[in-house]
Amino acid sequence: MLFKRFKVLELHQDSLYTRIKIKTILISRASAMMAFIMLGIDLKGKKAFIAGVGDDHGFGWAIAKALAEAGAEIIVGTWAPIVDIFTMSLKRGKFDASRKLKDGRLLEFAKVYPIDAVFDKMEDVPQHIKENKRYAELSGYTVSEVAAQVSKDFGYIDILIHSLANAPEVTKNLLDTSRQGYLAALSSSSYSFISLLAHFGPIMSRGGAALSLTYIASERVIPGYGGGMSSSKAALESDTRTLAWEAGRKWLIRVNAISAGPLKSRAAKAIGLIDDMIAYSKANAPLTKDLEAEEIANAAAFLVSPLASAITGEILYVDNGMHAMGLAVDSQVFKKM
Numbered sequence: 001m002l003f004k005r006f007k008v009l010e011l012h013q014d015s016l017y018t019r020i021k022i023k024t025i026l027i028s029r030a031s032a033m034m035a036f037i038m039l040g041i042d043l044k045g046k047k048a049f050i051a052g053v054g055d056d057h058g059f060g061w062a063i064a065k066a067l068a069e070a071g072a073e074i075i076v077g078t079w080a081p082i083v084d085i086f087t088m089s090l091k092r093g094k095f096d097a098s099r100k101l102k103d104g105r106l107l108e109f110a111k112v113y114p115i116d117a118v119f120d121k122m123e124d125v126p127q128h129i130k131e132n133k134r135y136a137e138l139s140g141y142t143v144s145e146v147a148a149q150v151s152k153d154f155g156y157i158d159i160l161i162h163s164l165a166n167a168p169e170v171t172k173n174l175l176d177t178s179r180q181g182y183l184a185a186l187s188s189s190s191y192s193f194i195s196l197l198a199h200f201g202p203i204m205s206r207g208g209a210a211l212s213l214t215y216i217a218s219e220r221v222i223p224g225y226g227g228g229m230s231s232s233k234a235a236l237e238s239d240t241r242t243l244a245w246e247a248g249r250k251w252l253i254r255v256n257a258i259s260a261g262p263l264k265s266r267a268a269k270a271i272g273l274i275d276d277m278i279a280y281s282k283a284n285a286p287l288t289k290d291l292e293a294e295e296i297a298n299a300a301a302f303l304v305s306p307l308a309s310a311i312t313g314e315i316l317y318v319d320n321g322m323h324a325m326g327l328a329v330d331s332q333v334f335k336k337m
Contacts, residue, residue: 041305044071047154048304051077051115051196052163054086056098059213059260059296060163065099066297068107070305072159075150077115080141081134087112111153114141117164117192118184120199121145143192147199158205159304162196162212165189169227177227185228190235197243197255206252209304210243212236213296214257214315216323224273237315244313254312256303261291261319283330286321 053060053076078086099107119142166188169181217225218233244255262277299318317323
């Protein structure tokens, strides 16, 4: 169609200069269109396991939608105690509005597995947890068991997403955090990524990609983000670099993380000051707009796609530029000037 238009225009021009100019413009447009088509994120035929989807809010759900939009098959690991609630909500259509993709399809999960990434194998699970009513009817929810079952059901995966974080004492200052609370935060929020990659790595395709989610509290003081969560994020980012080396050399798997800005997800509400964190970022970030979960999801889709085939060990900031700031422009100091 572009070439037909070019022929018509060429016949109606008087000078050679004009003809050449028009030809250049049209070819440029054709090249741009071809580049756009070629650079589209295509995950058709890829299988993605996303650990940490328990509702239709937050980054895990948004990433699932973005990967599905790109053609990936989505497999989900939901925190064991709420897996029944999640699957029942899916069946009853509670999430149908949120499941709608851009082409009109509904987000589908190939399978939903109960998982508790605090435990590597069943021998690690304390007896009181096994007997807890939320766990008693479940089986195979440790990391090694879930990886084995995914391998049995699907053969392999190409993409691993870690969207897990928890700190039982997150509302406490670090000085007031107990040893038990601190280690619990590290176990569920950072070591869980190591465990997932260690167990899923052997069933991931060569050239696959793993991704986790972090926060700027890993490197800056965020008062109120306590209970060892800031320490967990720092560990997660350090581990990302080391895992990129180890998993890259062992399985040719890329390992990256996204440092996301504050988002009012249900999980984030546990922090207690999420509204203040969002307001502060919006007032001081270079881009003074709300951060959408879809923006993090789009970045995730890029990082796990072939377009990012040479990117590994990277912490990518998706936070409206807040990480670049060294001064709060809404500070009381400026009101005196």
